[in-house]
Amino acid sequence: MTVPTSEKGYADTSSGWWTALDEEETPELQWPKNVSVYDKMRRQDAQVISVLRAVTLPIRRTSWRIDPNGAKPEVAQQVADDLGLDLVGDDANRKVIRTRDRFSWAEHLRLSLLMLPFGHSVFEQVYRIDDSGRARLRKLAWRPPKTISRIDVAGDGGLVAMHQHGSTGGTGKAAPRMGVEQLVVYVNDREGGNWLGQSLLRPAYKYWLLKDRLLRVQAQTVDRNGLGIPVYEGSAVPDSVSGEDRVDREKKEITEGLKLARGLRSGDNAGAAIPNSAKLTMKGVEGDLPDADIPIRYYDEQIARAVLAHFLNLGTETGSWALGSTFADFFTLSLQTVAMQIADTVTQHIIEDLVDLNWGPDEPAPKLVFDEIGSRHPATAEAIKALIDCGALTADGDLETHLRTIYGLPSLSPGERTKIRTGTPLKAAPGTAAETPTKGQTA
Known part of the structure; x- marks a missing residue:
């Protein structure tokens, strides 16, 4: 039997670089236009902000450590120092290291979780050489999704390089190209060569859009019908006035009455003066106004459902808190999965790169681990x-x-x-x- 050592098939269908335009049917969600849409969603809608914080804050709050994993003590200690983390079992003995010109794990974790709303979060590795000649991790420079202009992908779906737009600050700097050896890329739900990933907010977009429109309609409904619409009825024209004079008088009074009705406002000094026998009334809507609360609550439920955060609505919109523990278990499992993905990416593309630079590819490398999020059986x-x-x-x-x-x-x-x-x-x-x-x- 012949042992296969190379690939015959392919995973990337975009002829060398990925645009994802043929994968998304909604025009405004085609890359790169979707970046601004998801950014708007995560900044303007309270329910979207709530579900994103529900996903990210527990992951940021849990304790992260470096497991030596069979590596030499000096290797494990340098990795822990460079990442600013404790070694497993050495929390109390760790000395505080000055943070100037050093890597910040907390900030990196916060930015890496932006892969959830945007689908991807890209970092460029930056090192410094210490007095002993070793490469030390100085920072992982974040590259915002809006700056990414192109992604080069190999036929097997592997990442080759990422490009950014040229400088817009008048410096004339050419568009940067960053090779995969310089990059750390977090991708949510990557398939094949799609290194743009899929936003966690993609299933919620439809409900966010409908909710946004309905909220605007609801505000207009209250504004227009809360106090009623002013209606002016002209006074009776004396019988002695006829012909063109009668028509001119009616037109003039209607014009003045319309001006009065449009300018009517509530307040301490509000009021109106009208001619004898004229009428100024506030007309309300006949019949019931449409109740927008029900569909708005439904859209909020669906936005939470998109990230398994059903329990955010329990006790307010639907259901009861008695079901909270069941829903929370599924949600906690999803958080564990996201944290495991981050740990795997850091181990493969940060820790192992650091070990390779200083000790070579044959040296055992430590790994990143974290405390269980929402432990189901407290010890x-x-x-x-x-x-x-x-x-x-x-x-x-x-x-x-x-x-x-x-x-x-x-x-x-x-x-x-x-x-x-x-x-x-x-x-x-x-x-x-x-x-x-x-x-x-x-x-």
Whole structure:
């Protein structure tokens, strides 16, 4: 049997660069016009902002760490220092590193999650060389989606390069081309060679658009019909006035009455003066006005449904909070999946690149890990004790490290852990109760 070592088929159908114009049927959502549409959605609509924050804030809030994963201590420590993260099990012993001219993980994570509304989020790697000659991660420079002009894609769907629009600041700078070796690209729901991805807001666009139109109509309805429409009826024309004089008088009074009705406003000094037998009334709508609240609530529900955030509407629009835990479980799983995608991308295209530059491609590399988001089974002290007493858990070093991490307790060095297991007393910190002799003890 012949072992296949090369591809015969292809994944990219766009002749070398991806435009995605043939994949999207809605004209305003074809790239690059969709960038401004999604940007408008995420800035102007309260429900869209709510669902995006519901997705991103838990991911940003959870703790991220570097797992050595079999790498040398010096390799794992440099990666942790460059990313500004703790090593697994070393949270309490970490020293604060100055942030000037250094990479910010919190800011990078926030910008990387913009792949959700836009479909993609692109960064360019920037390093500095330290005194020992090693490459250190200085920053990952974000490249906004509106600046991307072209994406070069290989036949197998792999990324080759990304282009930006030329400088618009009058400097005459040529359009930059960034090769894949310089890039870190987060893509939401990538298929084949589509490195633009798909926005998380794409299924919600129709409902956002209809809701936006309905809100405008609702505001106009209240504005026009809240106090009624002023109607002026002219006064009776004396019988002595006839012919053209009668017509001129009627036209003049109607003109003045229309001006009065259009200028009528409410207020402390509002009022009107009309001729004898003339009438100025506020006409309301006969019958019921259309209730826009019901469809607006429905559109909000569908916007939340697009990201599995049904529970945002429970207790207000539909259902009850009794169903919240069931819906929240599905939502939490979706957050876990997004966080795993970020961790995989960082490990492959940031951590491994950093290890390759300094130690070569054969050196084992650490990996990025994170605390479970919305843990379904909180590990209480009572539950852990019961599991250890019945033999379901073993009080080993890994369990101790995990418990110290989730409870925010200081970590033990290997030497201190050995002393505890052998029964050797530990040296107490100066000034503590353990160091000070009590009554009946000798110093």
